[in-house]
Amino acid sequence: MKAGPLARLQEVVVACQRCPRLVTYREQVAREKVRRHRNEAYWGRPLPSFGDPAARLLILGLAPAAHGGNRTGRMFTGDDSGHWLSRALYAAGFANQPTSSHRGDGLRLKDAYITASLRCVPPKNRPTVQELANCQPYFLLELGLLSEVRVVVALGRIAFDAYLRARDALGYPSSKPRPRFAHNRAWRFPEGATLIASYHPSRQNTQTGKLTRRMFGAVFRKARRALTGTMGRSAAS
DSSP: OOSSHHHHHHHHHHTOOOOHHHHHHHHHHHHHOOGGGTTSOOOOSOOOOEEOTTOSEEEEESOOOTTTHHHHSSTTOSSHHHHHHHHHHHHTTSBSSSOOOSTTSOOOBSSEEEEESOSSOOGGGOOOHHHHHHHHHHHHHHHHHOTTOOEEEEESHHHHHHHHHHHHHHTOOOOSSOOOOOTTOEEEOTTSOEEEEEOOOOHHHHTTTSSOHHHHHHHHHHHHHHHHTOSOGGGBO
16 A cells, blocks of 8 residues: 555554453464464454555455454455455456465455454454444544545445444435345445445355355446446446
8 A cells, every 4th residue: 555644544553452352352362373373473453454545446344353364464364254355356357366365465456445344353253332433433534535435345234334334424425215234235325325235255154155156246246337337226226
């Protein structure tokens, strides 16, 4: 990421200590590790967002994985969810490669930016309402700085709700009826932004067949069509 307000914001994020429970847990995971990564140095801090500062597509996830992002220091990197996402982004033309294994792997996002509702790994992947509220100011600042964003893909219900709360906090025009989470459904807001909901590519969803690669790929094909103006109004409601 080029130097500028977004980069400076990430420096603030990485130094965050707002949530004592999350600080304790992320550092504990980094110390204790798991056997398969026992010889690796874990990141163990809040995760910065990453991608193209001029992106028109924003991908909003839930939180770092304990032995994925919390280990590698990059969102959706080093675990199955990261591979699912990078493969889908690559297929839709938003990434230069279909894998995301570590920070120095050469992955570059094209016209896309990845962030999360929560920047620290939560125990059992369950953040509290207060922890999400503590992290929201960073997301609000990002939305203000990512001035070219036209499409938002929310991965999971928590991210979906976080985006709607952020819109409310920023005073964006609302949509009536209020959007309700449903996989691969899109909503176009009065000011022109489009929100697309997706199941999160967690192992719980992918290994049970709740989310297939075809289903996930369809989300980013829809995002591409929304950006090129070929999605059609019938696909956004």
